[in-house]
Amino acid sequence: MKKLTILTAAILAASIGVASAQDAREANKKAEADRIAAETRAQEVEATITSDRAALTAEVEKLEAQGKQLVADVQSLQKRKVAGQEKHDALTEKWTSKEVEFREISGNVRIAAKDIEALLNSSQLTALTPDRLDRIAPVLEPGYFPGIDDISGMTAILVDEMNRSGQVTLQKGPYVGRDGENHEGDILTLGKFTALYRSPEQEVGFLTYSPDSKKLFALTTLPDRKMAKGIANYFEGKSEMAPLDIASGESLVGIGDHTGIVEEFKQGGNIMWPILVVGLVVIAFTTYKLIYLKRVHGDTDALMGTVNDLASKGDWQGVDSFLQKHQGHNWPVLNVIREGIRARREDRETLESVLQESILREMPRLERGVSVMAVLGAIAPLLGLLGTVTGMIATFKVITLYGTGDPKLMSSGISEALVATKWGLCVAVPTMLIHTLLARRVHGVVSDMEEKAVTMSNTIQKEQRRGSLVASA
Numbered sequence: 009m010k011k012l013t014i015l016t017a018a019i020l021a022a023s024i025g026v027a028s029a030q031d032a033r034e035a036n037k038k039a040e041a042d043r044i045a046a047e048t049r050a051q052e053v054e055a056t057i058t059s060d061r062a063a064l065t066a067e068v069e070k071l072e073a074q075g076k077q078l079v080a081d082v083q084s085l086q087k088r089k090v091a092g093q094e095k096h097d098a099l100t101e102k103w104t105s106k107e108v109e110f111r112e113i114s115g116n117v118r119i120a121a122k123d124i125e126a127l128l129n130s131s132q133l134t135a136l137t138p139d140r141l142d143r144i145a146p147v148l149e150p151g152y153f154p155g156i157d158d159i160s161g162m163t164a165i166l167v168d169e170m171n172r173s174g175q176v177t178l179q180k181g182p183y184v185g186r187d188g189e190n191h192e193g194d195i196l197t198l199g200k201f202t203a204l205y206r207s208p209e210q211e212v213g214f215l216t217y218s219p220d221s222k223k224l225f226a227l228t229t230l231p232d233r234k235m236a237k238g239i240a241n242y243f244e245g246k247s248e249m250a251p252l253d254i255a256s257g258e259s260l261v262g263i264g265d266h267t268g269i270v271e272e273f274k275q276g277g278n279i280m281w282p283i284l285v286v287g288l289v290v291i292a293f294t295t296y297k298l299i300y301l302k303r304v305h306g307d308t309d310a311l312m313g314t315v316n317d318l319a320s321k322g323d324w325q326g327v328d329s330f331l332q333k334h335q336g337h338n339w340p341v342l343n344v345i346r347e348g349i350r351a352r353r354e355d356r357e358t359l360e361s362v363l364q365e366s367i368l369r370e371m372p373r374l375e376r377g378v379s380v381m382a383v384l385g386a387i388a389p390l391l392g393l394l395g396t397v398t399g400m401i402a403t404f405k406v407i408t409l410y411g412t413g414d415p416k417l418m419s420s421g422i423s424e425a426l427v428a429t430k431w432g433l434c435v436a437v438p439t440m441l442i443h444t445l446l447a448r449r450v451h452g453v454v455s456d457m458e459e460k461a462v463t464m465s466n467t468i469q470k471e472q473r474r475g476s477l478v479a480s481a
Contacts, residue, residue: 110153117154117162121147124162131200132217133172135224136181140165173200178243183215183224195224196243202253204239212239214253276427279395283428286388287435293377294442301374301449304339340370344457348464356469363461370457374450381446385439392432399425 121144128134128141143161147154181195183205194206195215203215203224213231215224230236231251241247273280347366348359403421 114153129219132203138222186226186228198252206243212236275423277424279428283391283431286384290384290439297446341457341460344461367457374453378446381443385436388436389432392429395428396425
């Protein structure tokens with residue numbers, strides 16, 4: 009049994025060995041096929057890797073070349089950056105140095121534009137061409153830098169204003185009538201000073217310009233008949249003369265508000281009467297004193313020349329005769345000469361005393377009343393000040409009774425104060441000037457007397473030394 013078992017085991021083992029060997033051959037074939045396939049795939053992969061390696065190598069070389077180019081580009085850009093920064097720094101420095109000049113130019117142009125704007129706003133010609141202001145408006149905007157076109161435009165506007173300021177133009181245009189409504193009519197501009205209008209109803213009058221509304225307004229008061237006729241004739245070309253207000257309309261406002269001297273005198277109150285009396289006294293005394301000084305101060309140089317000629321010849325009788333001919337002339341200088349001739353035989357000291365006494369005798373007559381002018385010149389402004397005080401007292405009384413609601417109630421007292429002060433000064437200023445004039449005239453006559461007295465004294469002393477006075481005695 010044991011042998012049978014071993015035999016069976018051996019048979020089984022042989023069977024298994026044969027089967028295993030066959031399987032091994034199959035496996036070996038399969039393995040060989042797998043190996044060959046793997047080698048084939050490996051070769052293919054190797055070929056692919058080799059191909060990819062070449063491509064990658066080429067790509068690497070390409071990328072390396074690009075890297076080198078990029079490095080070169082970076083270096084070039086760095087150089088350009090440095091050069092650009094240097095250029096930027098130079099331009100910044102140049103701009104910094106020029107910025108002040110540019111700002112100054114811009115500021116000067118803007119200042120000029122403001123001046124032109126103010127000129128145009130105050131010009132009545134703007135009412136007829138209001139678009140001129142729009143042309144310089146951009147220059148006045150903050151942050152705007154004016155160009156050459158702006159400057160040329162400003163110059164053109166200014167030249168146009170200058171040209172039109174010296175022209176007389178007649179054109180149709182709008183204006184605000186005396187009724188407050190807008191009208192269209194003939195507008196005559198005389199430069200930039202005066203504007204006249206003629207309505208379709210043939211009404212003529214003056215126009216005033218309002219800078220706020222940029223419009224022309226007709227005066228509520230029409231000119232008088234004579235002036236209106238002259239204006240109408242000028243419109244029609246029948247006259248070469250037209251009224252011109254060189255104050256650019258300021259004087260036209262007073263056409264309807266003119267106050268005569270009599271009305272103004274009444275506005276000044278009762279204090280105006282003493283001021284009037286002072287003024288009349290000043291006028292009367294000035295007239296009298298000027299006539300008197302002219303009458304008593306003749307041609308003394310010619311008179312003294314004749315006396316010296318006769319005295320130098322020793323002809324004292326001729327001197328006496330010559331003075332006798334002028335006996336009717338009560339001239340201060342002539343009286344001094346007469347006193348000196350009468351004392352011609354005295355010594356020098358006595359002669360000079362006689363001449364000085366004669367001069368002192370004549371001075372009161374010459375100076376009479378001159379000091380009164382100084383007093384009147386001081387009184388007149390004080391009277392005006394008194395009128396100011398009384399006028400203000402009246403004004404405060406009105407304020408106490410009625411308050412300050414109605415200015416017309418206070419106008420009477422204020423008018424009295426201002427008018428009295430005005431006429432007090434109008435009398436005082438000429439009075440002080442006249443006093444100075446008269447004092448200088450009197451001083452001139454006195455100086456003439458002193459000069460002629462010295463000349464007479466020297467002539468007499470000279471003749472005394474020559475002995476002509478002894479011979480004439």
